[in-house]
Amino acid sequence: MKAEFDLKNWDNIAVKLKGKYPQLTDADLIWRHETKADFYMIMAVKLGISMNELEQIIEHL
Template sequence: MSTDFDINKWNSIQMDLKRKYPQLTNADLMWRHETKEDFFKILAVKLKLSRRELEKMIASL
């Protein structure tokens, strides 16, 4: 499953993620990785989800 989203929509996605997972900080959601895969891998570990689960959840936002 490919999770494609426009980086310009990231602010909206961040707000949705923070509402769903209040333990996330602004630093956790700052796009500072070279690839989406790296970012998703780190975020998935933080949320204790598989990368596939995270991609599916973000795609549903």
């Protein structure tokens, strides 16, 4: 995971992700996991993409 995870910006990122991927629910986008990897993995599985692909998408939002 290259990008620094910024919880302060997460609200903005979550809105953009939800707009791009409407199958993500508000519950999916709430930080409640121990690690960034756990959090990303759950979203990646739901979207049917790899965690690396998800990280690249988030970096480009």
